[in-house]
Amino acid sequence: MxxxxxxxxxxxxxxxxxxxxxxxxxxxxxxxxxxxxxxxxxxxxxxxxxxxxxxxxxxxxxxxxxxxxxxxxxxNGQAGYALGIDLDYGQISFTLTDLIGSPVTSNIIRISTVEYTEICHLLVEQIKKYKTEFNDSRYGIVGVVIAIHGLVGKDEIIHYVPRFNWHGINLISDLEREIDLPIHLENNANLSSFAERVYIHHETDNLLCTTLYSGIGLGMMMNDDFFRGNEGYAGEIGHMIVVPGGKPCNCGNKGCWEKYASETVIFEYLSEKRQIENLTYEHIQTWLDEGDEEVHEMMEQFIFYLSIGLNNMINMYNPDVLVLDSELLRIYPDSLNKITKNLNSSISHYRELMISTIGNKSCVLGACALAIKQFLDVPMLNLPYDITTNRIGSALIY
Missing domain, CATH: 1.10.10.10 (Winged helix-like DNA-binding domain superfamily/Winged helix DNA-binding domain)
Structure with missing residues (x-):
């Protein structure tokens, strides 16, 4: 009681x-x-x-x-707005939703710098624009959540962002000196897992979401909360070693999982091999449709190494639902069945393995949803999502 x-x-x-x-x-x-x-x-x-x-x-x-x-x-979805920001290498994505999680507007700004002061200035400038433009509701922007592709402690200090080479950054403090809004930081994979829980898997108590884009991250939702570990750094599953003595990784080890099973590996190889500077998913889709033998072999190898890591994750965490967030898996024919066939250990137990239906918007939408949750001060949200039309709330994901 x-x-x-x-x-x-x-x-x-x-x-x-x-x-x-x-x-x-x-x-x-x-x-x-x-x-x-x-x-x-x-x-x-x-x-x-x-x-x-x-x-x-x-x-x-x-x-x-x-x-x-x-x-x-x-x-009342129109009572206020939530601003989610995905701070990634090469670009910053912004999405504003109403209070029921329906996107109102989205924007992507390309960046060619990793300098902290420049990026911080850009964030201040953009957040102020959103705050000014969307002040027509009773509560205006109720909160800002920024996704960080790196280590964020429980104190929300950025410990390390590999591709920016940032160490010990207090971004919230620097932003709050310029902006009078609640601002929070969270790891990008955690936010993707939160989006999956909030928009799709409403009754799931144990959910893992693996993001496979610029590296491999793991977001863990357990009993309606993030599993963070001792200091908040849990989920760096991409640095699990799957090939002892294998390819060198920026973390200092060799043979890390993300050197074999992240989308970056395929993009970097094909970009260099085929001399295409701005390689896109459309290029890979075309090669797959044309039956390009090399690309098909790369995808099979990608799935092979991906399955090794997934088998380890399942045995460690015994999840209810395991979500894979990867555009390459979405465009490669029968990828989910191929992965499932590789998970044949008699001691591996999970209820459902699926490829994300939200896609690469899950991170920024998870950021918006977390801002809504914090504003409403509720233990968890169940927001509407129409899987048949790929719609969040009443608005199209764009």
Whole structure:
């Protein structure tokens, strides 16, 4: 039984109510009372507060039966915005969503520098633009979450970003001197796993999401929270050694998994071999469609080494759901079945292995969702996603 003072109990009840409204999309007061096990008096008082704050809205359902029209409650998505930022090597992606996670606008800015002061200045400039442009709602931008492709401690200090060669950076402090908004940092793979949990796998308690783009990262959602390790650096699975004495890695070891099973390996090799400076997925798709033997062999090798690491991960964590976030796997025919056939250990147990349906937007959308969660102060979100149309909320992923 939860005990505490009245204010604390009220906060817990508020959180339960908001989470249930988000989960159901639309719900009546009576059903809200049943699903939360709170009294109707408590529901009425809390709902009155949330309506006054503009966080929820009432809708009268039209129906043909005799009697009063039911009044349904839903989250007011237009009450504010969340800004997610993916700070990656060569580009910074920005996505702004409403409070139900539907994208409002997205933008990508290419960068040719790794200098911290330049990138920090660019972030300040862009965040201020968003803050000015989207101040038409009651709460404006409710929070900013920035995805970091490197080690972020529990104190949100950037310990190390390999491709930027950043060490011990306090980005939040530098941004907050210029911007009056709640700002948080999180590892990119963690945010991808959060997006998968929030938008797709609503009832999953143990979810792993492996991102395979510029390296290999692992985001772990366990019991509605990130698994971070002692200082917050858990998930650097790309530096698990799969080939002893193999290819040298920037981390200092040899034979790291990401030197064999990340998309970067294939892009770098084909770019150099075929003298194409800006190699794209479209190039690889064309070669696959044409039956290019070398590209097909590379993809088979990619899947072989990917399966080795996945087998280790499954045995270590025994996940409920394991999501693979890779555009190459999405375009390579029958890739999931080929991976599954390689996972034939009798002691490996998982319920579902799948390729992400959100795709490379999962990181920045996870950042938006985390900003929403922190603003609403709820333990977890279940936001709408239409898998048949590749739509988040009511807006197309773009």
């Amino acid at each position: 939860v005990t505490g003072d009245a204010a604390y109990i009220k906060k817990i009840n508020r959180s339960l109510i908001i989470r249930e409204i988000i989960k159901e999309g639309m719900i009546s007061r009576a059903d809200l009372s049943k699903s939360t096990n709170l009294t109707r008096a408590t529901i009425s008082a809390q709902v009155a507060d949330l309506l006054a704050e503009g966080l929820i809205i009432e809708t009268h359902l039209e129906h043909l039966t005799v009697g009063r029209k039911p009044i349904m409650l839903s989250l």
